[in-house]
Amino acid sequence: MTASLGTPSLRTLTLALDPATLAGLGVTGPAGLLGAASDDGPLCWLRRGEGLLGFGEIATFAGSGPGRFSDAEQWWKELLAPAQVDDSVRMPGTGAMAFGSFAFSKKSAFDSVLIVPELVVGFADGTAWLTQLSLDGTTPTAESAVALLRSAAAGSGSGESSTSDPASAGTVRSGALTEEQWMESVRAGVQAIARGGLEKVVLARDVVATLAEPAQRVSILQRLVRLYDECWTYGVRGLVGATPEILIKVDGSTAQARVLAGTLDREDEPAGSTGFADTVLGGSAKQRQEHDFAVRSLTRQLAPFATDLSFPAEPFILELPNVWHLASDVKAELASSNGHLPTSLALVEALHPTAAVCGTPREDAGELILELEKLDRGPYAGPVGWLDGAGNGEWGIALRGAVLEGGPTVRLYAGAGIVEASDPAAELAETWAKFRPMLQALGLPNHP
Numbered sequence: 001m002t003a004s005l006g007t008p009s010l011r012t013l014t015l016a017l018d019p020a021t022l023a024g025l026g027v028t029g030p031a032g033l034l035g036a037a038s039d040d041g042p043l044c045w046l047r048r049g050e051g052l053l054g055f056g057e058i059a060t061f062a063g064s065g066p067g068r069f070s071d072a073e074q075w076w077k078e079l080l081a082p083a084q085v086d087d088s089v090r091m092p093g094t095g096a097m098a099f100g101s102f103a104f105s106k107k108s109a110f111d112s113v114l115i116v117p118e119l120v121v122g123f124a125d126g127t128a129w130l131t132q133l134s135l136d137g138t139t140p141t142a143e144s145a146v147a148l149l150r151s152a153a154a155g156s157g158s159g160e161s162s163t164s165d166p167a168s169a170g171t172v173r174s175g176a177l178t179e180e181q182w183m184e185s186v187r188a189g190v191q192a193i194a195r196g197g198l199e200k201v202v203l204a205r206d207v208v209a210t211l212a213e214p215a216q217r218v219s220i221l222q223r224l225v226r227l228y229d230e231c232w233t234y235g236v237r238g239l240v241g242a243t244p245e246i247l248i249k250v251d252g253s254t255a256q257a258r259v260l261a262g263t264l265d266r267e268d269e270p271a272g273s274t275g276f277a278d279t280v281l282g283g284s285a286k287q288r289q290e291h292d293f294a295v296r297s298l299t300r301q302l303a304p305f306a307t308d309l310s311f312p313a314e315p316f317i318l319e320l321p322n323v324w325h326l327a328s329d330v331k332a333e334l335a336s337s338n339g340h341l342p343t344s345l346a347l348v349e350a351l352h353p354t355a356a357v358c359g360t361p362r363e364d365a366g367e368l369i370l371e372l373e374k375l376d377r378g379p380y381a382g383p384v385g386w387l388d389g390a391g392n393g394e395w396g397i398a399l400r401g402a403v404l405e406g407g408p409t410v411r412l413y414a415g416a417g418i419v420e421a422s423d424p425a426a427e428l429a430e431t432w433a434k435f436r437p438m439l440q441a442l443g444l445p446n447h448p
Contacts, residue, residue, distance in 0.1 A: 009082035010059070010116070010133065013140035014094040017121075017128040021146070025153040030123050031225050033152060034218055041217045042152075043099040043117055044235035045386055045394065046225055050125075051232075052386055054099050055152050056118030058135045066106040069349035072114050076345070079116070080389050086140075089129045092251050093122050096133065096389035100345075101236040101398065102382045104353065107370070110378040114387075115236065119148045170444050175206030175411065176375035182431075183424035185372040186416075192368055193420045200293045201359035201368050204415035205431055206375055209442055211408040220404075223441045227321055231437075232385075232396045239379045241401020242437055244320055244327075247351055247383055248302075249394045250344040255302070255332045259311075260318065261294035261356045261417055262287035262326030265433035277317050277324040286421040291315055291326040294417075297355030297362070298330060305342050305350065306332035322436040344393025348383045357381040357397055357415065378403060380413035400437045412438045 027033060029049050034042060043054035061075040080096055087095040097120060102112040120131040130149055132140035177185065182205045189201045220240050224233045228242035246258040264281040281287055295311060303309055311330040318327040334341045342350075358381075359365025379398050387393035402412040414434035416427040432447040439446050 008135055008137040009084060010079055010096060010135055011084045011139055012086065012096050012131055012133045013142070013145055014087040014089050014129055014131040015142055015145060016089050017130050019128075022128060025150060027153050030121065031222065033121060034222050034225065041221070041235065043115060044221055044233060044240075045099065047232045048229055050123045052093055052097075052099075053121045054115070054117030054119070055121075055148070057115050058118050058133055059116040061114040062111040064103065064108065064111055068102060068106070068112040069345060069352075072100070072102075072112065073343065073345045073349075076114060076387070083389065085389060087131075089127065091122075091124060091127065091129070092390070092392035092394075093120070093124065093386065093388055094129055094131060097131065097386055099236055099386045100395075101239050101379045101384045102348070102352070103379055104357070104377040104382040105366075105370070108376050108378055110376065112379075112382070113236065119145070119152065121149065121152075169212035170209055170408070170442065172207050172209050172439070172444060175208050176373070177205055179428055181374075183428055185374075186418055186422060186424040186427050188372055189368065189418040190420060190422055190424075193418070197361075198364050198368065199360045199419070200290060200355060201365045201372075201418050202355075202357050202381075202415050203369065203418055203427075204373055204375070204377055204380065204413055206380075206411055206413050207435065209402075209410045209412060209439070209444060211410070211442065211444075214407050215404050215410050215442070217404060220441045224437065227440060228400070228437055230318075230320060231400065232394075234384045234396060234398065234401070236379075236384060238404040239384065239398060239401060240404065240441075241398060243384070243396040243399045243401065244318065244325060245356065245397045245399055247354065247395045247397050248344060248347045250334070250347065250392050252392070253334045253341055255306070255334055255347060257298055257302070257330045257351075259291070259294050259298055259328045259330060259354070259356060260325040261291040262315070263416070263430050263433065264324045265429065266319075266321070266323055267433070277319070281324050281326060282315075282317060286419060287326060288315075289421075290417045290419050291328070293360045293419075294354060294356040295328050295330070297360050298351060301351050301354070302330065302332055302347070305334055305347060307335045308333040323433050341391060343391035344387050344395060348395050352383055353381065354397075356417070357399070359417070377413065381415065400434060402438045410438075410442060
């Protein structure tokens with residue numbers, strides 16, 4: 001574990017932003033600040049015109065291994081203990097907060113990180129706010145916070161990338177495995193399930209995009225926000241994407257999750273059809289079985305932390321621009337232990353990885369993943385999101401995403417849930433449907 005902290009204690013100031021102040025800066029919403037100038041661009045968590053953007057980094061945790069979650073939680077608690085927090089807004093995401101991204105596997109070589117920004121701009125439920133955080137001994141003021149916002153707004157690009165921009169020049173090649181090799185891994189997964197004991201395994205693959213010019217992180221985020229407004233667009237350093245799946249959201253004593261498993265490519269819909277997804281996806285025993293595994297996995301792990309747990313008897317069909325998913329929203333009232341509710345990060349540790357991205361039983365599926373995928377997932381399918389000093393937080397699963405590896409190179413990841421009825425060619429086609437959001441954001445065509 002490594003961490004960088006300033007010697008003085010953390011100080012934060014949160015103040016409400018009135019529409020006149022925002023209008024005077026030319027800011028109408030969070031998407032307008034995505035082009036703000038900084039070394040890496042803003043930290044990002046946005047959906048439906050709401051969310052959080054973070055600018056600068058004043059403290060960072062980096063860790064790996066099986067203790068990465070508990071180490072991060074301890075680091076955060078130690079940072080908070082002497083903190084001086086001035087928060088007149090008092091909403092989830094105000095006051096002390098950090099963005100985070102965690103590696104999928106305890107054996108991953110990638111660092112899991114929590115990043116405390118210098119400035120946070122938040123939008124939720126019709127309220128906008130600004131938080132300045134410091135670790136250099138200075139006390140944030142309304143004037144200094146607005147000055148930082150003004151600087152960020154001035155650095156924003158005047159124009160946003162268009163969803164109809166012509167395709168970029170670039171190539172896409174296989175990553176760790178070729179298509180045929182990956183389908184052979186799917187066959188091996190099906191065989192392992194048929195032998196008994198294993199019910200489901202999620203197998204991922206990667207492809208490498210090489211662009212004609214260096215990848216533009218800001219334009220990628222802007223395009224994802226526009227095209228996938230129903231998803232949570234995330235950006236933590238080089239990890240970017242738009243996930244449709246929430247691992248856990250904590251607001252006070254209430255926790256929520258959105259479970260997705262079961263996928264149908266929208267390009268398969270016949271012209272003029274009605275009820276296609278209801279019939280083909282909702283009526284598929286294979287897809288329903290895959291979804292049921294995922295819901296049971298999450299609720300089983302969440303139950304010890306809850307006094308009340310509810311989820312629908314039947315999933316609903318979530319329509320996204322690229323695919324349909326079977327989806328279930330799970331809600332829980334959290335149980336107090338020794339006078340304390342579990343934090344969002346504590347729940348992340350308990351829930352990750354779910355059957356939606358690993359399989360079931362979890363340990364068996366995890367071992368088979370390491371054997372068959374031949375890659376380090378890094379942050380792909382790991383938790384990504386934010387937490388605050390009150391224990392609130394919103395953590396998605398880093399799906400429909402990519403890692404910017406520097407210059408023109410971008411590594412994309414996608415996976416598919418394998419059960420005994422899985423067909424390798426169909427599962428391969430599903431991964432291409434899931435690559436589509438990032439390929440669109442890069443201006444590249446889908447599967448050739």
